[in-house]
Amino acid sequence: MDWSVSFDPLFSWGVLALLLAPLTLLMALSLLLGRRGALLRLAALAALALALVNPVLLEEERDPLQSVVALVVDESQSQDIGNRAETTRQAVQTLQERLERFDEFEVRVVEAGRGEAADERTETRLFEALEGTLRDVPPSRVAGTIMVTDGQVHDTPANATGFSGPLHALITGEDDERDRRVRFERAPRFGIVGTPLEMTYRVLDSAGEGGQVEVEVFVNGELALIEQAVIGREMPLEITVPNAGRNIVELRIPVLEGELTETNNRAVALVDGIRENLRVLLVSGEPHSGERTWRNLLKSDASVDLVHFTILRPPEKQDGTPINELSLIAFPTRELFVEKIEDFDLIIFDRYQHRDVLPVLYYDYIAEYVENGGALLIAAGPEFAGNQSIARTPLISALPALPNGEVTETGFHPRLTETGERHPVTRGLDGSASEPPQWSRWFRIVGVEQPEGHVVMEGAGERPLLLLSRRGEGRIGMFLSDQGWLWARGYEGGGPYVALYRRIAHWLMKEPDLEEERLTATGRGMQLEITRQTMEDEAGTATMTAPSGETRDVPLTAGEPGLFRGTMEVDEIGLYQVANGELSTLAHVGPVNAPEFADTISTENVLAPVAEGTGGSVRRLQEGVGGITLPNIVPVRANATTAAGRDWMGLRTTNDSVLKSVKRVPLFAGFLGLGLLLLAIGAMWYREGR
Template identity: 70%
Template sequence: MNWSLAFEPLLSWPLLAAMLVPLALLAAVGLWFRQRGAVLRLVALAALALALFNPVFLDEDREALKSVVAVIVDRSQSQDIGDRTAQTDAAVAGLKERLARFKQFDVRVVEAGKSGAAEERTETRLFSALDGALRDVPPSRVAGAVMITDGEVHDVPAGRPEFNAPLHALITGHENEKDRRVRFDKAPRFGLVGKPLDMTYRVIATDGQTGPVDVRVSVNGQQVAVERAFIGQEMPLQVTIPSAGRNIVELTIPKEDGELTDINNRAIALVDGIRENLRVLLVSGEPHAGERTWRNLLKSDASVDLVHFTILRPPEKQDGTPINELSLIAFPTRELFVDKINQFDLIIFDRYQHRDVLPILYYDYIAEYVEKGGALLIAAGPEYAGPSTIARTPLMSALPGMPTGEVIDKAFYPRLTELGQRHPVTRGLEGSEASPPRWGRWFRTIGIDRPEGEVVMKGAEDRPLLVLDRKGQGRVGMLLSDQGWLWARGFEGGGPHVQLYRRVAHWLMKEPELEEERLTADGRGMTLEVRRQTMSDDPGAARIITPSGKPLTLTLQKSEPGIFSGSMEVGEIGLYQVANGDLTALAHVGPINAPEFGDVVSTESKLKPATEATGGSVRRLVAGTGSDIALPSIVPVRGQAEAAGRDWIGLRTTDDSVLKAVSRVPLFGGFLGLGLLLLALGSMWYREGR
């Protein structure tokens, strides 16, 4: 029973004051002058005042509130090492059982590090989880918190935690754990393709070990070197970036006997390969309407260094002009096609014909250049079908089609072949989905016989229009019309000439994005995305190996012609190996070299300052090398009493309660109040009447 006295006045306080103050003054004057009946008059006034103030006895029925205990369970990936998961599960079950014995505690269990978000799995953020668990709890009701973790917590406050209750930490793992890890100290984000890139790395041992260790260096999954490193020292590393786009540089050290885990024995650096400017040689046989289209396209590309020559004065032209009056630049044939031919990434012959400008032997050099990995594009005009065609030179071995001698002067809409709808050079060209395509017409096609390679576009009478072929290690393309400039001029609405020409040029120069058969994988958050570019109808499923070595299978679905893709949510941060057919790819899911895997040795030191500042404690669940956990006893404490002992931890109880009901007993209510008031007034009247 919680009895208390309260006043519930019948009138407002200003009215009570206006009524009782004058009466009190009259009673005081009577007492001062000792008038007869003054005391009884004061008693009657007091009875009236009590009746108006209406005193009430209140009996409150209250229910005590429970104190809230937060149990924060570390479920990060470092907790999967060894038997830490088993220790954690046993500790959580035992702690729940012990806390259930105390009815004054409300237990909230929160598992941290288990979310699918990559940001939450990158670091162990137990204090953020603690704040979230107690966000709706008043500070007076917080009993304390217990963290079950390996001690590798990355959001420990620098000073005293904003937590006004005992904080206890139960550490999983074992004492004197041994581990080695490797990390990059300096890893540039970008590198030039084919050029050496300087990096540095360091091997770290937790037990103070020194000495040499072998470090295997891999680029895009291929081992390129084995370095000799000294533990604890910053070591230099130089790698060559093999391709444009994303490259994965990986360092791996062997697992040592007795080492805790090898999960951090590898380090990853992502380097975006950037090509130096591509060198293109454009040779125009004679001025024509489409010549500037090629020139403008290549000059507008900041990644291309263009060398352009137009044969304005063939050798057979004799007009009697003295040599010293000619302002033309001599065509440096030997310098371009002998001395520096291998410096070019692409050679384009635009309506070029053999007119003895190039010695016949030089065509053989060009064919050899293609065979060894060079790129050649033939933009054919009527000259290709004429008697001076370059197909009648030693270059014929590199060409994908021989001319029939026909020039079909007939209007047509350029169209994609069935193969071209899947080929990365022509797939998805703007306007190609309509029939006929939403492009302007062309009016000339050069006929060829038995084309080699892949015919991806067709012209008049379904003749080949664009042919792409591989010759040895190099590539050759042939555009069998000189009418592309009509698209550039916007004739009949124009067409995607920039997109088409640029794709053709970059395919010839072996840009990875335009490979017919290509497998790529990427990590977005905790999702692994796989993309397969292929000319086949069904590439099959992708085979995946997780960072821990677990095999997975991912079904690839057709997303567009020539493209199959799939994605899956994964639970591990690290490097995934993806394979499909003969192709392989690597993808890193989650942040690179996340702190979660930096130091995985269990420790008490990181949480000790925070627990001591709150009056709590930090202790290991397993002593020595044993396997049985030892849970401390739970002791309820009040106020600022000590909250930790040798084998026990304390949790505070609260004095807060909630009001359930109130019983009212008026003191001057009913006949009792009326009788007392009449008695007082009657006594006063009787005394003054005598």
């Protein structure tokens, strides 16, 4: 029960002042002049004043409020090292049991570091979680905070300003931990394919600097080189970017005996490979309606350097025109097909026929260029079936099909074959899903026999229209019609010539996304997405290996033709390896080189400044008889400046309470007030009457 006195005046305080002020002056004057009965008059005036201000005795019934204790549990991935997780579990359980004994404390347990999103796992953000759980608690009711953590907290405030209640940190882990780690210091995000890329890295050891360690460098999962690094020193690294698109550069150092964890013995950098301008040689055998279609398409691509020649004047054409009157550029055959042929990424023969412009020996060079990894595209017209066909040259060894002498001229809709529906070059072409396809007809196709490779499009009478084949290390494509320009001109609505021609060109130049057999994996949040591209009917299951070494099977289900996909929720941040058949790939889940794994040694130093500033403590959990040894919990006053001792930690109690009811007892009302007032006035007149 709480007692207090309040006033409930009969008039406003202003009116009371006007009434009582003159009387008070008269009483003061009477006292100064020593008039008889002045004291009695003063008592009567006081009784009148009390009656007017109406004093009230209040009896309040209150319930005390509990102080709120925040128990913050570090559930980050670094807590899985050694026996930290078990130590944390035991400590939290014991703390909860002890705190339940105190009626003055309300315990709120908050777990941090295991959020659903990947960015919530990259750093241990305990203070952010603490702020969230105490957002609805006034500072006067905060008893304090107990953190059970390994001490590697990444959102620790610079000082204790504005922090409510003492902070006590209980540190998991051992005193004598040792760890060695590697990290990238400078890792560019982009690199030119086929050219050296300069990077730097550093190897750190908790035991100190000095000494050397062997560093293995992997590029896209394959060992690229082995280097010797000086511990503690920034080391240079030069790699060659192998592919366009995403490349994974990984550093690995050996695991020491007794080392705390091997998680940070790896460092990963993601490098996007960018191709320099692709060099394409386009040779048109003669002017025709489709010649400019190829030229315009290739010139419109800023990443393509195009060299285009059209054979306007073959050697057999002798009309007597003086050479100095011909505005023609001599065809530099030797320079292009002997000296600089390896500089080209793609050679296109557009309706080209053998007319002694190229010496026969040069066709051998072109075939050898394909065998050694080059790319050749044949856009054939009627000349391919004639006597001057390039199939009658030494280039025959590289061709995926030979002409049978037939040229069919009839209207037909180009269609995707069953293989073409799966092949990444032609899969999903706009208009291919309907029957007939939603694109215009063509009117000429060259017949071939014994086609090799993949027939991805067909024409009239199911004749092969587009062939894609491999020769040695290189690739060759063959278009058996010269009427693709009808799509470009919009005849009967046109067709997807831009997408088709570009895909053909990029497949020939070994664009990874267009490989027939390809396995890719991508981390999106805490989900691993796996895509298998294949020409087979089934893809089976993929085997996923987590950073910790745990393996799991991921079923791959069919989606689009030739594509199989699988997803899996994961709970580790790091580099995952995925295998399917003979293919394997790497994927990184979460931010690269996250702070959570940069330094995993448990420490008391990070939280010590804040704990000391709040009057709290930081101490390491120790194994004792029967389990973890914890300090005693002691309630302390709200204004206590120190809340920790050698074997105890204090939590503040609050003076806050909740008002349940109020009883009012007027002190100068009823017969008591009337009697006191009459007594005072009567005594005054009694004195005056004597």
